[in-house]
Amino acid sequence: MNFANELSRWYNTNKRSLPWRDTNDAYVIWLSEIILQQTRVEQGLPYFNRFLEKYPDVRAFAGASEDEVLKLWQGLGYYSRGRNMLKTARQVVSEYNGVFPVKYEQLIKLKGIGEYTAAAISSFSSNEARAVVDGNVYRVLARYFGINEPINTTRGIKLFRGLADDMLDREHSGQHNQALMEFGAMLCKPKKPDCSICPVRLSCIAYRDDSVASLPLKLKTVKIKERHFNYFLVSDGQSLLMNKRGDNDIWANMYDLPMLETPGAVQAEVLIELPEAKELFGEDIGIKSSYLARKHVLTHQHIYAQFIQIAVPAGYQHLQKYTRVEFGDLDKIAMPKIIYSFLNNLINT
Numbered sequence: 223m224n225f226a227n228e229l230s231r232w233y234n235t236n237k238r239s240l241p242w243r244d245t246n247d248a249y250v251i252w253l254s255e256i257i258l259q260q261t262r263v264e265q266g267l268p269y270f271n272r273f274l275e276k277y278p279d280v281r282a283f284a285g286a287s288e289d290e291v292l293k294l295w296q297g298l299g300y301y302s303r304g305r306n307m308l309k310t311a312r313q314v315v316s317e318y319n320g321v322f323p324v325k326y327e328q329l330i331k332l333k334g335i336g337e338y339t340a341a342a343i344s345s346f347s348s349n350e351a352r353a354v355v356d357g358n359v360y361r362v363l364a365r366y367f368g369i370n371e372p373i374n375t376t377r378g379i380k381l382f383r384g385l386a387d388d389m390l391d392r393e394h395s396g397q398h399n400q401a402l403m404e405f406g407a408m409l410c411k412p413k414k415p416d417c418s419i420c421p422v423r424l425s426c427i428a429y430r431d432d433s434v435a436s437l438p439l440k441l442k443t444v445k446i447k448e449r450h451f452n453y454f455l456v457s458d459g460q461s462l463l464m465n466k467r468g469d470n471d472i473w474a475n476m477y478d479l480p481m482l483e484t485p486g487a488v489q490a491e492v493l494i495e496l497p498e499a500k501e502l503f504g505e506d507i508g509i510k511s512s513y514l515a516r517k518h519v520l521t522h523q524h525i526y527a528q529f530i531q532i533a534v535p536a537g538y539q540h541l542q543k544y545t546r547v548e549f550g551d552l553d554k555i556a557m558p559k560i561i562y563s564f565l566n567n568l569i570n571t
């Protein structure tokens with residue numbers, strides 16, 4: 223059985239119709255690839271459509287402000303992707319006169335484009351013979367060949383990349399790569415793959431050995447950091463104070479609320495007595511309401527966010543570093559999802 227032929231046959235019958243599939247426009251492919259990183263197609267598709275409508279080409283994208291891009295990106299997470307896209311678009315305009323490159327060696331030098339994305343854009347747009355290895359491809363190869371090497375070790379990465387390269391249909395590399403990724407996303411899924419209707423099951427080692435559920439192997443290496451954000455809501459009923467975040471931490475350059483980070487959970491009554499809280503809001507802080515802490519899960523961090531509505535002493539002068547935003551203007555600024563949903567609930571209920 224020829225795996226590549228079976229794969230191609232399966233793909234032609236089963237592929238989803240997606241707007242970035244029927245184009246060789248490198249800009250459109252780049253837009254879809256970055257938006258879909260760490261994101262499900264159903265979630266990313268409306269963002270892709272909105273971005274393409276607002277910025278139909280790379281020059282239009284390059285002319286956007288960072289605030290506009292972050293606002294459009296809001297809710298998608300991993301915000302550095304949006305910021306890097308703007309840098310990439312500007313780089314394409316300045317270095318390539320607004321013509322998006324299609325060659326791997328040029329793409330790999332652009333901001334925010336790694337080996338995977340460069341291989342995807344070059345093979346999809348110009349059929350360059352570059353094997354794409356994403357999570358779907360690792361899974362399919364590990365199962366089909368019954369490979370017990372973890373996919374996140376240097377040795378494993380080298381092995382799987384070599385294998386993907388050996389299998390690449392060099393005449394039709396774009397279609398081959400798309401087919402392999404689609405096969406992993408639709409049929410050889412992480413959980414409950416559809417082995418019973420799989421066209422290559424008779425030559426699949428994991429299927430034969432009943433080890434489908436345990437492959438691919440992955441070493442657990444990431445240590446999750448827990449962080450406690452105590453947010454203060456300072457509002458006069460029509461507007462509230464917002465804080466523009468710096469660019470050295472998560473949610474860079476987005477807006478959240480005035481905040482104190484503490485090493486562990488701290489009750490509101492204890493929090494307002496801390497010298498750091500008094501430095502922010504004065505000696506006499508009154509608690510109006512406090513809300514149960516919410517957990518927000520990021521890849522390497524778990525954020526526990528507590529919200530406390532406070533009254534600040536009249537005439538307290540040290541709030542200039544914050545931005546006063548009218549409730550009606552909250553939709554115009556980019557903020558992390560946890561802040562957006564808290565404020566949305568509060569104001570609309």
Ligand code: SF4
Nearest residue numbers: 410417420423426429
């Ligand atoms: S038989 Fe199952 S595990 Fe093997 S390639 Fe097909 S879907 Fe994947």
